[in-house]
Amino acid sequence: MTRRLWPRGLRARLVVAFVLVTVLGAAAAAWSSAGSASTALVASAQRRLTETIAGQIRAITPQLAYPPDQGTLDRLRAAVGPNTLVTYRNLRSADGAGTGLVTDALRTAVRARNRLVTQRITANGRPWLLVGAPIMITASDGGRTPSGIEVYAVRDLSGVERQVDGLARSAAGTAALALPLAMLLALLAAGSVLRPVRELRDTARRLAAGDLDARSPPQGADELAELTVTINEMAASVQASMAVMRRMQADARRFAADVSHELRTPLSTLTAVVEVLATVTDEMEPDARESAQLAITETHRLVRLVEDLMEVSRFDAGTVRLRVEETDVARAVRDCLRTRGWLDRVDLVAPEEILLRVDRRRLDVIVANLVGNALRHGEPPVRVHVSASREQVRIEVTDGGPGLPERVLPHVFDRFYKADAARTRTPGSGLGLAIALENARLHGGDLTAGNADGGGARFVLELPRDLEDR
Amino acid sequence: MPAILLIEDDPLVRRGLQLALSRHGHDVRTADTGEDGLAELRSSMPDLVVLDLMLPGIDGFEVCRRIRAAGEIPVIILTARGDDFDVVGGLEAGADDYVVKPARPTVLDARIRAVLRRSTGASDGVRVHRDLRIDTTALTVSLHGRPVTLTPTELRLLLTLSAAPGRVFTRQRLLEEVWEHDYLGDSRLVDNCVQRLRAKIEADPATPAYVQTVRGFGYRFGPV
Numbered sequence: 300m301t302r303r304l305w306p307r308g309l310r311a312r313l314v315v316a317f318v319l320v321t322v323l324g325a326a327a328a329a330w331s332s333a334g335s336a337s338t339a340l341v342a343s344a345q346r347r348l349t350e351t352i353a354g355q356i357r358a359i360t361p362q363l364a365y366p367p368d369q370g371t372l373d374r375l376r377a378a379v380g381p382n383t384l385v386t387y388r389n390l391r392s393a394d395g396a397g398t399g400l401v402t403d404a405l406r407t408a409v410r411a412r413n414r415l416v417t418q419r420i421t422a423n424g425r426p427w428l429l430v431g432a433p434i435m436i437t438a439s440d441g442g443r444t445p446s447g448i449e450v451y452a453v454r455d456l457s458g459v460e461r462q463v464d465g466l467a468r469s470a471a472g473t474a475a476l477a478l479p480l481a482m483l484l485a486l487l488a489a490g491s492v493l494r495p496v497r498e499l500r501d502t503a504r505r506l507a508a509g510d511l512d513a514r515s516p517p518q519g520a521d522e523l524a525e526l527t528v529t530i531n532e533m534a535a536s537v538q539a540s541m542a543v544m545r546r547m548q549a550d551a552r553r554f555a556a557d558v559s560h561e562l563r564t565p566l567s568t569l570t571a572v573v574e575v576l577a578t579v580t581d582e583m584e585p586d587a588r589e590s591a592q593l594a595i596t597e598t599h600r601l602v603r604l605v606e607d608l609m610e611v612s613r614f615d616a617g618t619v620r621l622r623v624e625e626t627d628v629a630r631a632v633r634d635c636l637r638t639r640g641w642l643d644r645v646d647l648v649a650p651e652e653i654l655l656r657v658d659r660r661r662l663d664v665i666v667a668n669l670v671g672n673a674l675r676h677g678e679p680p681v682r683v684h685v686s687a688s689r690e691q692v693r694i695e696v697t698d699g700g701p702g703l704p705e706r707v708l709p710h711v712f713d714r715f716y717k718a719d720a721a722r723t724r725t726p727g728s729g730l731g732l733a734i735a736l737e738n739a740r741l742h743g744g745d746l747t748a749g750n751a752d753g754g755g756a757r758f759v760l761e762l763p764r765d766l767e768d769r
Numbered sequence: 770m771p772a773i774l775l776i777e778d779d780p781l782v783r784r785g786l787q788l789a790l791s792r793h794g795h796d797v798r799t800a801d802t803g804e805d806g807l808a809e810l811r812s813s814m815p816d817l818v819v820l821d822l823m824l825p826g827i828d829g830f831e832v833c834r835r836i837r838a839a840g841e842i843p844v845i846i847l848t849a850r851g852d853d854f855d856v857v858g859g860l861e862a863g864a865d866d867y868v869v870k871p872a873r874p875t876v877l878d879a880r881i882r883a884v885l886r887r888s889t890g891a892s893d894g895v896r897v898h899r900d901l902r903i904d905t906t907a908l909t910v911s912l913h914g915r916p917v918t919l920t921p922t923e924l925r926l927l928l929t930l931s932a933a934p935g936r937v938f939t940r941q942r943l944l945e946e947v948w949e950h951d952y953l954g955d956s957r958l959v960d961n962c963v964q965r966l967r968a969k970i971e972a973d974p975a976t977p978a979y980v981q982t983v984r985g986f987g988y989r990f991g992p993v
Contacts, residue, residue, distance in 0.1 A: 563849070563870060563871060564779050564781075564782060565781070566871045567779070567782040567785070567786075567870055567871035567872065568779075568781040568782045568784075568785040569785070569871075570785075570871040570872065570873055570874075571782070571785030571786045571788065571789040571871075571872070571874050572785045572788060572789065574789050574792075574873065574874045574875060575788050575789050575792055575874075578792060602871055609849075620853055622853070624956060625985065631952070634951075634952035634953075638951055638952065659952075659953060660953055663953055
């Protein structure tokens with residue numbers, strides 16, 4: 300993984316950008332002002348030195364004898380000052396080490412132009428100003444001719460250089476002073492941008508967590524305020540849709556509950572009278588007897604269906620309450636099988652006693668459903684294995700059939716799911732496993748479906764041992 | 770032939786249950802409201818009342834309370850499955866047992882017979898425990914020499930417990946012996962009945978001397 304040079308956070312990015320712009324701007328301004336100041340400094344120093352030398356030469360020239368001898372040249376050199384070279388044909392008068400710096404180019408220029416010439420050079424790591432001037436003879440008619448005497452002065456410019464360096468340093472100092480100020484301003488600006496952004500983030504988080512009342516108050520009239528208004532509108536529309544959906548869902552559930560409730564009254568009558576009918580079927584004609592038996596069977600099926608529907612409605616409405624009692628699970632499972640006459644068709648493996656706080660009726664519903672399914676849809680041998688660990692009690696129901704197809708497995712707990720379209724007329728209501736799963740979860744446990752290693756469906760009910768009273 | 774009073778507001782359900790219970794050998798009278806039922810109760814003195822809780826006018830709970838206040842006639846209520854409010858309310862109003870709707874006549878008949886059997890005793894003579902005198906032949910109970918009126922269920926519970934003083938009965942066992950329920954019997958029936966019995970025979974029902982709670986197991990009689 301490569302490290303990012305560009306920071307991720309908006310605040311850090313804003314600060315970095317702000318500081319970069321400020322420092323670059325301050326540096327550019329300081330650079331350019333220091334540059335022009337140093338140019339002016341150098342120029343004025345050069346002019347001052349040149350004028351001084353020219354003035355000294357002008358002052359001494361009238362006193363010079365012509366043609367000059369060595370003494371004349373020495374006087375002239377002394378008048379101009381140290382680091383000066385004076386030449387006339389083969390004569391020369393020099394003073395100071397600097398005179399060796401006088402270049403041939405300067406001499407040529409002085410001779411060619413017959414006037415004062417300057418040159419700036421750098422030698423021995425220091426800046427120097429070279430001034431070359433010819434001495435002119437003024438004739439009585441005012442004409443001027445070169446005398447052949449040439450004065451070369453070498454002047455040190457280090458002082459000026461130091462001044463220029465000082466200027467640059469103070470410019471850098473000014474730029475450095477701007478840095479913390481820029482940082483402060485950047486943080487303030489970042490804060491003013493980030494506060495609404497952070498508020499929006501918090502609002503979005505609350506919305507995502509399901510608090511559909513969450514809103515951010517828009518502040519000002521900038522783009523962030525527009526974004527805030529848009530998000531508030533979005534939240535309001537989501538809230539409205541959710542309210543409509545909830546109402547529709549509640550209506551649907553209430554309808555299911557009401558329908559089952561209404562069905563129960565005629566079913567009460569039917570349940571009562573089909574028993575009367577059942578006692579007299581033996582005296583009926585074969586057709587009538589079969590019809591009566593069908594009516595009896597279907598009435599009982601309808602009763603179960605309506606009871607299961609009402610149970611599902613109660614789960615949906617959240618009105619289901621657990622009634623837990625200290626129960627011997629092993630015995631409860633055995634009782635469940637015994638009362639339904641299943642003991643001789645089922646291999647039950649269970650320890651002597653497993654005490655657990657459960658709702659006995661609901662446990663009975665789960666076990667009866669799982670074993671009933673195994674007996675109806677699976678093949679023998681149907682096994683029920685009850686076991687307990689420290690954390691949970693486990694009831695495993697397996698059969699010796701072909702098992703559940705892969706495509707069916709994800710749907711076995713769906714309401715009214717039929718694994719086989721041709722086998723729609725099963726004695727169950729189609730709600731049994733859905734109710735069993737709800738009952739398992741109500742206990743804080745779980746119910747899972749799968750296939751055993753040797754084929755055959757396997758349902759596993761797991762109930763925690765530490766169920767508190769609910 | 771046991772005389773049953775069926776109080777049920779829906780005419781078809783009422784007729785259906787009447788037909789079915791009659792075939793089980795009961796003399797069934799009917800009433801369609803609580804008010805009619807209470808009037809019928811006074812005039813015909815049935816052996817047992819089957820009471821639907823969902824009634825127009827005065828509701829089933831109130832009817833049950835008034836029946837209990839009027840005498841010791843056993844009451845079986847018809848409740849919706851899973852509706853704990855019905856069950857708890859009905860038992861607190863003094864019902865002896867309940868059957869979930871839609872009621873199968875065979876189940877209802879079995880419960881009716883179980884309740885009525887409670888009026889027959891063990892007939893092993895008179896048991897006297899401190900101030901309590903239980904005549905198992907005449908099926909009368911008296912406390913400090915004054916007769917105590919118990920419903921058949923309360924009496925059967927007291928007879929069952931007092932037959933073996935000091936022995937602990939689980940709720941399950943009591944449900945099987947007194948109510949003749951299967952293993953899924955509702956233990957709230959026992960707890961409710963114990964409370965009513967204590968209210969009648971204990972000096973201080975909060976610290977019972979006769980019917981004692983054995984926490985986590987059930988109940989026992991004494992030791993007195």
